[in-house]
Amino acid sequence: MLKAIFYFLIFPGFLFTAVAGLLASWIDRKVTARVQWRVGPPWWQNFADFIKLLGKETIVPQGSSRATFLLAPIFGLAAVTIISTLLWLTMINPASTFIGDLIVVLYLLTIPAIAVIIGGFASRNPLASLGASREMKLILSYELPFILVCLVPVIQAGGTIRLGEILNYQINNGMVLGSLSGPLAFIVAILCMQAKLTLVPFDIPEAEQEIMAGPYIEYSGPTLAVFKLTRQMMLFVVPMFLVVLFLGGIIFSGWHILWGILKYVILLVIIVLIRNTNPRVRIDQAVKFFWGPMTLLAIIAVLLALLGV
């Protein structure tokens, strides 16, 4: 029991993921600044932002539903902590998790976005409602190809829905990326991940120039700190999930740890480069993009995996 609390709160749960997420988000800001020929913030900038936000006062808008408004950020934080705990425990000891944990992780990955929607609608602000409804449309659009491509490693590993067995299959037979259906599914997964993290070109809900911070518009102080921390932890957790599914996870023995961290860093760099070289798309363009070409590619990848390639 004590061990579970340790896993959940310290390593690999809340503390570890929070620190890693804050540092990953700093890498994002620094690389963006360098691409724009600027200097960029120091490495402790996100920590300072978090502590500063904890010290400001919380304002609850009049007429909003108070409990929903204040509790919405905590759902997202709890969900992302559980996902991180599950993923790292699976990587450390592939036999220690339960059957069906892939489905649990896929469900939990949608909860931070739902927490944003609940918070946006509870704010009693027309701009927040607009941002939350855009987030809903975005979720509906990218979940379809995302779940389809998550089937590809499942099919290749022989129909198992346990993350530990997918990892074992990749240790024995090489990464899922090494087959024909693997890269196709990986490309679709990267684009769906960009939308899940609400980064440009899909940061439509929080379009700063259009709707002034979208669903986060009424949040201030500690509640905003929790929302931002959830976003930064997602920047650490979602690429790690893709590393487990497609790139073979991190094997904890000797040099393989460095190779595992390198896999995560490469994914992070891809995300940041896509983020810096693209404009934002409209919500109807995003929906057409995910339900059109992306779903088609995902179906082709699944068919190729079923054929055994």
Place this chain on the structure above:
Amino acid sequence: MNLKLKSLTKSIWVFHFASASCNNCDIEILDALTPKFDLERFGILLVGSIRHADVLLVTGMITHKGAVRLKRLYEQAPKPCFVVAVGSCACSKCIFKDSYNAAGPVDRIVPVNAYIPGCPPKPEAMIMAVVKLVKSLTGK
């Protein structure tokens, strides 16, 4: 010096409000955020919502209609929040001294913590104002 104040001086989030401004000061504020001066390395970010802001930057000669909204904005900002008046029109009414629609310089409407005179002030002057504001907060 306590942690709350120290973290506030290291990460300042700015909200920009312009009322009846000729937009020169607004362009210079934008200049200060561009790669040549790069205020983000001090932790200064431009935010979209007043509820996320630590500093309210006010430019322009404030009209009567704008004064009502400026007061409302100041009340909506979560404390601690500091107000900086940018440009000569915001510090004193400058050439609009006798205008029928000027509702007074900014410190008649909300309490001001720093004044940046100039028409328009250079980005270096704005950076100096930020440094002076931070020093005054930490008590030096």
Place this chain on the structure above:
Amino acid sequence: MKIMEKLEEKFGKKIIKCDKKSERRIYLDINPADLTDFAQYIFRDMAARFIIASGVDTPGGIEILYHFSFDSSGLILSLRILLDRDSPEVESLTSVFKAAEWIECEINELLGVNFRNHPNLRHLLLPSDWPKGNYPLRRKS
């Protein structure tokens, strides 16, 4: 040139004075009662573009100019009317083109000119609790 000839042919005596400041800048003085006819002809039949209206308080009365642009030739034509300062009134041009709505609101609140049949006269620049009868752009006597 052709535009002035067309106007003189259609309106003749109604043009009180024609002031040709340069090749591309013409001022026509007219009677306030003929304003709507002139505006309809210039905007609809001659396909000009309405730029803006401007109002000044001169010693002779309140003067309003309506500026029209003929984009193909680069000519800017201004219609000038002179109104009595004690009770300035003129017909609104919103029935001819919708662009007159806001500029007439502004001239009304700053100079005190009443526009008959205007759909929505309200304060755009001044706050709603501005004292009535205090028109800021009138000369202080």
